[in-house]
Amino acid sequence: MSDARIRIAIVGLGKIARDQHVPALLANEAFDLVATVSLDGAAMEGVAAYRTLEELLATGLPVDAVALCTPPQIRPVLAGEALRHGLHVLLEKPPAATLSQAAQLEVLASASGKTVFAAWHSRFAAGVEPARAWLASRKVLRAAIRWREDVRVWHPGQDWIWEPGGMGVFDPGINALSIITRILPEPLFLRDSELELPSNREAPIAARLTLRTGGGAPVDVDFDFRQTGAQTWDIEVETDDGVLLLRRGGAELILPSGTTRGDDREYPALYTRFAGLVRAGKSELDSDPLRLVADAFLRGRWKITDPFHD
Numbered sequence: 652m653s654d655a656r657i658r659i660a661i662v663g664l665g666k667i668a669r670d671q672h673v674p675a676l677l678a679n680e681a682f683d684l685v686a687t688v689s690l691d692g693a694a695m696e697g698v699a700a701y702r703t704l705e706e707l708l709a710t711g712l713p714v715d716a717v718a719l720c721t722p723p724q725i726r727p728v729l730a731g732e733a734l735r736h737g738l739h740v741l742l743e744k745p746p747a748a749t750l751s752q753a754a755q756l757e758v759l760a761s762a763s764g765k766t767v768f769a770a771w772h773s774r775f776a777a778g779v780e781p782a783r784a785w786l787a788s789r790k791v792l793r794a795a796i797r798w799r800e801d802v803r804v805w806h807p808g809q810d811w812i813w814e815p816g817g818m819g820v821f822d823p824g825i826n827a828l829s830i831i832t833r834i835l836p837e838p839l840f841l842r843d844s845e846l847e848l849p850s851n852r853e854a855p856i857a858a859r860l861t862l863r864t865g866g867g868a869p870v871d872v873d874f875d876f877r878q879t880g881a882q883t884w885d886i887e888v889e890t891d892d893g894v895l896l897l898r899r900g901g902a903e904l905i906l907p908s909g910t911t912r913g914d915d916r917e918y919p920a921l922y923t924r925f926a927g928l929v930r931a932g933k934s935e936l937d938s939d940p941l942r943l944v945a946d947a948f949l950r951g952r953w954k955i956t957d958p959f960h961d
C-alpha cells in the first residue's frame with residue numbers, strides 16, 4: 652500500500668472507542684477517520700455515521716480499514732464481512748469470543764491478503780517492552796498477577812460482559828494475560844482454575860488461575876471484579892537476579908535498578924503499529940492470551956456466588 656492516509660471507520664462507538672480510539676486516530680497522520688458505525692445510533696459531529704457495517708459498505712464510501720470496537724461476541728462476524736469487502740481490520744481485544752473463530756480469522760486474513768491486527772492494547776503500555784528485554788536474560792522463579800478492579804466503575808451497565816462470550820472478569824483479566832505472555836521468555840500452561848459465578852449471571856466475577864512456565868515456575872493469577880477503592884493492576888516476577896514489578900497495568904516498571912513511569916501511550920502506539928502492518932502487508936493475530944482464558948474455562952472448578960446487580 653502507498654503512503655496515502657488510511658481511510659478508517661470505527662465500528663462500535665461505545666466507551667473504548669470514544670475514550671481511546673477516536674483521540675488516537677485524530678492525532679495520527681497516517682489515518683483519516685471517515686465514518687462511524689454503531690447499533691445504538693451514536694455519532695460524531697462531522698463524521699458520516701451508520702447503524703450497521705452492512706449499511707456502510709452498501710454506500711460505496713471509500714474505506715480502507717475498520718477498527719472493530721464492539722463487544723467481542725459479534726467481532727469475528729464483522730471481521731469476516733470487512734475482509735470479504737477488501738478492508739484491513741483492527742480487532743479490539745479479545746479478537747474473538749472463541750478459539751475456533753480466532754483460527755478462522757487467520758485463514759480469512761491470509762486468503763484475503765489484507766491486514767488483520769489483534770490489538771492487545773496492554774502490550775503497548777510503556778513498561779512492557781523494557782520488562783520483556785530485562786527478563787530475556789534472566790531465569791524466572793515465580794510470578795504473580797493481581798488484576799482487581801471495580802466493574803461498576805469500568806463497565807457500568809454493560810450487559811454483554813455478563814453474557815456468554817463476554818468473559819466477565821476475564822475481559823480485563825485477558826489484558827494481564829496479554830502482558831505476561833509477551834514478557835516471559837517461555838510459554839505458559841494452565842494447571843488449575845477456580846471461577847466464581849454470580850447466581851444471576853452467565854460469566855465469572857472472579858477467578859484464580861495457577862499457571863506454569865515451560866521451565867516449571869509457578870504463576871499465580873488473581874482476577875476480581877469486586878474491588879472498590881484503590882484499583883490493582885500488578886504483575887510481579889521473581890527471577891534469579893531480583894524482582895520485576897509492573898504496576899498500573901504496565902505503565903510503571905520497577906526494577907532493582909530503579910523505577911520508570913510512562914505516559915498513557917497504549918492506543919497511539921497501537922495505531923502506529925497498525926499503520927506499519929498495513930503498509931508492510933502483514934497481519935498480527937496472536938491468540939495466546941485467549942487460549943489461556945479458554946483453558947481456564949475448560950479446566951475450571953465453578954463456584955456459585957452472590958448475585959451481582961449493577
Ligand code: NAP
Binds near residue numbers: 691
Ligand atoms: P460498549 O461501551 O458497550 O460499546 C460497544 C458499542 O458497540 C456500543 O455502542 C454497541 O451498541 C456497539 N455495537 C454492538 N454491536 C454492534 C454491531 N454489530 N455493529 C455496530 N455497533 C455495535 O463497550 P466497550 O467498553 O467500548 O468495549 C468494547 C470492546 O472494547 C470490548 O471487547 C472490550 O473488551 C474492549 N475494551 C474496553 C475497554 C474499556 O475500558 N471499556 C478497554 C479496552 C478494551 P449497543 O449498545 O446498541 O449494542
